[in-house]
Structure formats: structure tokens, C-alpha cells
Amino acid sequence: MTSLFLINILLALAWGAVTGSFAEVNLLFGFLLGTFALYIIREQVGTSRYTRRLWQIVSLALLFVYELLLSALRVAVIVLRPKIELKPGIIAYPLTVDRDFEITMLANLITLTPGTLSVDVSDDRKTLYVHCIDVPDKQATIDDIKNGFERKILEAFR
Incomplete structure (x- = not known):
């Protein structure tokens, strides 16, 4: 899987060399073009899992x-209300991951979303405590x- 990602990066760099431009947008286009090329030959080289995983990450x-x-819209609505009626709380989220x-990725995604904050993970790593x-x-x-x-997360990384 890692070798296919490196091949894709090499294809993007080759695209940059052929076009004579190593601008970020051109390299991104080369990466997408390389992904498409790997998708076309997926049966010959076994890249179907790579392209599927790449799509799941996207x-x-x-x-x-x-x-x-x-969530930013929800928080803005809460802040702009004349009378704020909230039920804040900490939930114990049972982890499947x-x-x-x-x-770590789940906790960070939750924390980066306005209105929520990952507080702690239990010692047995089965519960994530989230403040909402x-x-x-x-x-x-x-x-x-x-x-x-x-x-x-489970679809993309398993």
C-alpha cells in the first residue's frame, strides 16, 4: 500500500517534470492523474484496494x-440567540476503533468540530469522553x- 502511494507521488513528480511546472496545483493535478492511471490498470497491478482507500480518505x-x-453554523445560531438555553454535558462515547x-484521529476530528471537545480516553481505551x-x-x-x-475512519484505515 505504501509503495503504491510512493509510485503515485513519483507519477506526480514525473508530471511536474514533463509539464515543466512544480507548482502545488500542477503537482496535485499530477497526483490525481497518477491515481486515475493506477485505477485504470488496477487489475493488472492490484491497485484496486489503493484507489478505494484513497477515495475513502477523501x-x-x-x-x-x-x-x-x-457545527459552526449551529454554534453561531446558539451565540446569536437572545436567550441561550443549553444543556451542556460530557458524554461517555463507547469506542469501536x-x-x-x-x-487519536477520532478525538482530533471531534475536537476540531466547533461545540465539541474530546476530554479523555479511558485507561482500557474503550471509552472516549466528549464535552458537548x-x-x-x-x-x-x-x-x-x-x-x-x-x-x-474504520472504512478508510482498515
């Missing part, structure tokens, strides 16, 4: 941007994380 990034915008990298600015329904918040960030 999908995770797009979900993060969507959740970032949505079990690798350190996955737990407004928790009207704890189970709905847990389900949102489980069906959103955690599911995308």
Missing part, C-alpha cells in the same frame, strides 16, 4: 468539512459520531 475529509460547517492512530456545548439527546449524539466520523 470521503472522510469531505465529511469533516461538512460537519465543520454544520481500537488502534491508537484511529482513536449542547446535548439534548445523548444517544443521538453518540449515534451521530458512530455513523459519521468513526464509521468513515
